[in-house]
Amino acid sequence: xxxxxxxxxxxxxxxxxxxxxxxxxxxxxxxxxxxxxxxxxxxxxxxxxxxxxxxxxxxxxxxxxxxxxxxxxxxxxxxxxxxxxxxxxxxxxxxxxxxxxxxxxxxxxxxxxxxxxxxxxxxxxxxxxxxxxxxxxxxxxxxxxxxxxxxxxxxxxxxxxxxxxxxxxxxxxxxxxxxxxxxxxxxxxxxxxxxxxxxxxxxxxxxxxxxxxxxxxxxxxxxxxxxxxxxxxxxxxxxxxxxxxxxxxxxxxxxxxxxxxxxxxxxxxxxxxxxxxxxxxxxxxxxxxxxxxxxxxxxxxxxxxxxxxxxxxxxxxxxxxxxxxxxxxxxxxxxxxxxxxxxxxxxxxxxxxxxxxxxxxxxxxxxxxxxxxxxxxxxxxxxxxxxxxxxxxxxxxxxxxxxxxxxxxxxxxxxxxxxxxxxxxxxxxxxxxxxxxxxxxxxxxxxxxxxxxxxxxxxxxxx
Amino acid sequence: xxxxxxxxxxxxxxxxxxxxxxxxxxxxxxxxxxxxxxxxxxxxxxxxxxxxxxxxxxxxxxxxxxxxxxxxxxxxxxxxxxxxxxxxxxxxxxxxxxxxxxxxxxxxxxxxxxxxxxxxxxxxxxxxxxxxxxxxxxxxxxxxxxxxxxxxxxxxxxxxxxxxxxxxxxxxxxxxxxxxxxxxxxxxxxxxxxxxxxxxxxxxxxxxxxxxxxxxxxxxxxxxxxxxxxxxxxxxxxxxxxxxxxxxxxxxxxxxxxxxxxxxxxxxxxxxxxxxxxxxxxxxxxxxxxxxxxxxxxxxxxxxxxxxxxxxxxxxxxxxxxxxxxxxxxxxxxxxxxxxxxxxxxxxxxxxxxxxxxxxxxxxxxxxxxxxxxxxxxxxxxxxxxxxxxxxxxxxxxxxxxxxxxxxxxxxxxxxxxxxxxxxxxxxxxxxxxxxxxxxxxxxxxxxxxxxxxxxxxxxxxxxxxxxxxxxxxxxxxxxxxxxxxxxxxxxxx
Numbered sequence: 001x002x003x004x005x006x007x008x009x010x011x012x013x014x015x016x017x018x019x020x021x022x023x024x025x026x027x028x029x030x031x032x033x034x035x036x037x038x039x040x041x042x043x044x045x046x047x048x049x050x051x052x053x054x055x056x057x058x059x060x061x062x063x064x065x066x067x068x069x070x071x072x073x074x075x076x077x078x079x080x081x082x083x084x085x086x087x088x089x090x091x092x093x094x095x096x097x098x099x100x101x102x103x104x105x106x107x108x109x110x111x112x113x114x115x116x117x118x119x120x121x122x123x124x125x126x127x128x129x130x131x132x133x134x135x136x137x138x139x140x141x142x143x144x145x146x147x148x149x150x151x152x153x154x155x156x157x158x159x160x161x162x163x164x165x166x167x168x169x170x171x172x173x174x175x176x177x178x179x180x181x182x183x184x185x186x187x188x189x190x191x192x193x194x195x196x197x198x199x200x201x202x203x204x205x206x207x208x209x210x211x212x213x214x215x216x217x218x219x220x221x222x223x224x225x226x227x228x229x230x231x232x233x234x235x236x237x238x239x240x241x242x243x244x245x246x247x248x249x250x251x252x253x254x255x256x257x258x259x260x261x262x263x264x265x266x267x268x269x270x271x272x273x274x275x276x277x278x279x280x281x282x283x284x285x286x287x288x289x290x291x292x293x294x295x296x297x298x299x300x301x302x303x304x305x306x307x308x309x310x311x312x313x314x315x316x317x318x319x320x321x322x323x324x325x326x327x328x329x330x331x332x333x334x335x336x337x338x339x340x341x342x343x344x345x346x347x348x349x350x351x352x353x354x355x356x357x358x359x360x361x362x363x364x365x366x367x368x369x370x371x372x373x374x375x376x377x378x379x380x381x382x383x384x385x386x387x388x389x390x391x392x393x394x395x396x397x398x399x400x401x402x403x404x405x406x407x408x409x410x411x412x413x414x415x416x417x418x419x420x421x422x423x424x425x426x427x428x429x430x431x432x433x434x435x436x437x438x439x440x441x442x443x444x445x446x447x448x449x450x451x452x453x454x455x456x457x458x459x460x461x462x463x
Numbered sequence: 464x465x466x467x468x469x470x471x472x473x474x475x476x477x478x479x480x481x482x483x484x485x486x487x488x489x490x491x492x493x494x495x496x497x498x499x500x501x502x503x504x505x506x507x508x509x510x511x512x513x514x515x516x517x518x519x520x521x522x523x524x525x526x527x528x529x530x531x532x533x534x535x536x537x538x539x540x541x542x543x544x545x546x547x548x549x550x551x552x553x554x555x556x557x558x559x560x561x562x563x564x565x566x567x568x569x570x571x572x573x574x575x576x577x578x579x580x581x582x583x584x585x586x587x588x589x590x591x592x593x594x595x596x597x598x599x600x601x602x603x604x605x606x607x608x609x610x611x612x613x614x615x616x617x618x619x620x621x622x623x624x625x626x627x628x629x630x631x632x633x634x635x636x637x638x639x640x641x642x643x644x645x646x647x648x649x650x651x652x653x654x655x656x657x658x659x660x661x662x663x664x665x666x667x668x669x670x671x672x673x674x675x676x677x678x679x680x681x682x683x684x685x686x687x688x689x690x691x692x693x694x695x696x697x698x699x700x701x702x703x704x705x706x707x708x709x710x711x712x713x714x715x716x717x718x719x720x721x722x723x724x725x726x727x728x729x730x731x732x733x734x735x736x737x738x739x740x741x742x743x744x745x746x747x748x749x750x751x752x753x754x755x756x757x758x759x760x761x762x763x764x765x766x767x768x769x770x771x772x773x774x775x776x777x778x779x780x781x782x783x784x785x786x787x788x789x790x791x792x793x794x795x796x797x798x799x800x801x802x803x804x805x806x807x808x809x810x811x812x813x814x815x816x817x818x819x820x821x822x823x824x825x826x827x828x829x830x831x832x833x834x835x836x837x838x839x840x841x842x843x844x845x846x847x848x849x850x851x852x853x854x855x856x857x858x859x860x861x862x863x864x865x866x867x868x869x870x871x872x873x874x875x876x877x878x879x880x881x882x883x884x885x886x887x888x889x890x891x892x893x894x895x896x897x898x899x900x901x902x903x904x905x906x907x908x909x910x911x912x913x914x915x916x917x918x919x920x921x922x923x924x925x926x927x928x929x930x931x932x933x934x935x936x937x938x939x940x941x942x943x944x945x946x947x948x949x950x951x952x953x954x955x956x957x
Contacts, residue, residue: 004576004577004578004638004639004640004641005576005577005578006577006578006579006580006641006643007566007569007570007577007578007579007580007595007600008579008580008582009565009566009569009579009580009581009582009583009591010580010581010582010583010591010605010606011582011605013855013885014580014582014605014643014644014885015580017642017884017885018580018641018642018643018884020884020920021641021642021648021884023641026563026569026572026577027562028562028563028564028565028566028568028569028591029561029562029563029564030564030565030583030587030591031564032584032587033587033590038586038587039586041587041590042586042587042589042590042610042613045589045590045593046589046593046613046616046617046620048616048620051597174505175505176505176508176509268503268504329482329483329485329486330482331482331509332498332509332510332512332513333496333512333513367482367483378560378561381560381561382561384568384571385563385564385565385568411590412565412567415564415565415587415590416564416565418564437482438482462612462615462616
């Protein structure tokens with residue numbers, strides 16, 4: 001018999017006819033693409049640059065190793081000046097900001113001494129005098145949830161030694177009433193001041209005093225095999241970071257009670273490593289930016305109002321739509337009505353192929369929506385339908401060490417209607433509340449056809 | 464209301480699990496509020512915020528905090544906690560592997576040497592076909608309505624990778640003996656076909672198969688479709704060239720036949736000089752005015768192999784009778800068969816009106832039955848809008864068969880019937896009664912060209928029997944059927 005196998009897409013009767021000849025048939029579960037995308041899909045599919053462009057973007061992304069090279073205030077490493085505020089997600093004006101972003105900006109203004117009482121910052125931002133808002137992404141940075149960065153905040157500094165490229169992220173405050181969830185009470189500001197006075201300087205001493213710079217990409221490789229998906233679970237990663245930095249903390253000459261406080265703080269915050277996972281992902285994805293013809297998503301980010309993506313082949317343009325409310329579980333008495341729409345740059349992890357995309361390696365996360373272990377496996381497999389590659393460094397043991405689905409392809413999202421699966425925390429809708437839950441969310445579907453249309457418009461005319 | 468709080472030392476569950484447990488318990492009868500959590504600082508804050516009074520604890524303790532209606536039973540609520548904490552049983556069978564959603568995904572799952580068969584709507588066909596080409600696989604595009612610019616793009620890319628695009632609008636292929644689309648089951652052998660025409664290819668396949676029952680060295684393992692536009696100047700014969708290259712390189716192919724309408728002038732020159740470079744002999748079976756018919760092409764192939772043309776079988780001649788009207792009515796499902804019949808009949812009977820006319824002035828409007836010789840292709844796009852191809856749904860043709868029979872000026876009805884993979888499982892069962900009904904009032908001659916083989920799923924002889932029993936005269940050669948119909952019309956005129 002023939003060794004031919006046939007992949008059929010379309011009418012079942014042709015698949016049946018082939019199967020009737022005792023030939024192996026693989027049937028594609030084809031469904032019509034997102035409405036209005038056919039012409040653009042065909043145009044982009046026949047763009048002679050696309051295949052090579054995507055291969056280059058993927059290779060650049062997979063080639064990056066992120067090393068932890070410094071910890072320093074944002075004023076030094078980002079040149080951030082008083083009155084300048086970075087935030088998560090695509091650009092936004094104060095009058096469109098959501099509760100948690102407002103709360104975080106208000107707390108940030110108080111932290112910087114622009115106002116004494118955070119409540120007074122509302123008038124400041126409304127006036128716009130001597131204050132400006134800018135996305136973290138525009139400064140090579142990322143911030144979880146509200147993602148507010150002010151000049152005095154200390155930042156992780158990650159570097160790709162091959163190119164010297166760097167990315168930045170603030171230090172993680174822990175869970176509950178924290179600035180990134182929009183809380184700005186006295187305890188929030190007190191913690192932030194301690195982070196600026198003690199945590200940041202001690203981490204700087206530890207990083208600078210550690211002989212071999214921590215390989216953050218390498219820790220990600222290991223933590224994915226230890227039950228973390230590096231978005232909603234960062235437990236193993238946090239402990240490995242402590243393992244790397246503790247000796248230099250101890251020998252830093254800092255007051256031993258400060259060292260103990262820092263060890264306690266980091267060890268007690270399972271999400272501490274998230275703020276290293278995120279800039280590591282950004283460093284990799286930034287390497288894949290700006291490849292003409294590439295349909296790879298290089299950023300997914302939310303500001304609590306809009307969900308935006310950037311695509312390699314379309315430069316710095318943001319394609320945005322309304323951020324969705326996550327489905328999940330709530331802390332205490334909170335419920336869905338208390339939750340703000342999706343917020344944060346942390347979807348950079350999914351963009352790089354971990355977080356929700358690596359759900360199979362952290363099955364517990366799927367319980368956020370009442371799922372099961374098979375759901376977790378199915379989620380990771382489903383993400384392979386919309387990605388360009390598998391990451392050979394980030395593998396999932398339970399899936400026979402298959403690499404995580406990496407490099408979201410705008411065209412595949414439009415073709416299948418499968419949206420990227422994002423694991424996320426939920427902030428209270430009202431400024432000052434803080435965290436109300438955690439769950440799963442997807443981007444608004446319409447941003448992918450928007451990005452596709454822009455890609456189609458860039459396709460050179462056939463010669 | 465009453466509160467129940469207990470600490471479980473040594474018990475541990477992930478915070479995510481515990482969030483879900485809490486939610487499950489909250490839904491239990493009599494439970495007003497429930498929080499099951501590890502006694503971390505944050506969780507203790509939450510519990511205190513809910514108004515629970517928590518005894519001294521360590522973060523390694525699990526807190527079960529329940530607020531119940533006065534009448535509710537604590538033990539019942541705790542049982543709900545335990546049930547929710549119990550691990551769920553793994554489900555049997557791997558339900559987590561969903562079918563691929565794109566051609567690319569299916570091929571990425573590891574089908575080496577696979578070929579893709581695309582029959583999605585034309586607007587999406589290019590995208591799926593491109594997946595296959597990028598993964599290094601050949602693709603057959605059955606879909607029609609693919610813009611020619613996309614066809615050129617697909618084939619240009621394919622040429623750079625030595626991949627083959629069969630189509631768009633490719634109805635028939637045989638790939639290493641496997642029939643794709645509408646294809647006849649044939650004896651494998653050393654002849655290769657390159658075809659820009661689906662039913663033209665099927666006619667050739669079935670005639671060569673029939674001859675192969677006499678001559679051992681006649682058989683077809685490869686019939687590569689290229690799509691009807693391949694030899695146009697826009698496409699430039701990209702797929703024809705690749706198909707020829709493949710067959711020439713195959714040591715098991717001794718002779719190649721090309722079935723196509725005559726190429727555009729500039730393409731014809733290129734094709735001829737390309738054919739000259741090949742080691743394998745190529746029989747160019749070009750269809751059109753002044754060219755050979757398909758049966759003559761099959762005979763030429765046999766002649767190259769040193770074989771005389773067989774007597775192409777005819778059955779049911781006792782049924783036929785004589786034509787009483789002067790006009791020929793041909794009702795076809797195969798476009799190339801309709802075309803071939805018009806070319807043959809025009810030379811004898813003069814102009815033939817059609818929905819796929821040989822020249823524009825012969826075009827039919829909405830009315831398919833006019834006071835002239837008429838031949839209709841029911842597989843043409845305009846007649847398949849919103850319905851299946853007539854090989855699947857014969858309704859429209861059967862209606863026209865009845866109308867034609869009722870017209871006293873109809874002398875002969877000429878039909879085709881195509882068997883093979885993908886076709887109706889018993890087409891004679893649908894056509895037969897329509898033929899019988901058409902001949903009830905007047906024994907009008909009905910000539911059928913039956914394209915198929917004894918290996919087809921429908922079985923050639925069973926179909927012949929059913930058609931002859933219904934009153935038809937059945938030919939395996941469409942050219943022969945057409946000449947017979949002409950002969951009968953001429954008899955009526957004489």
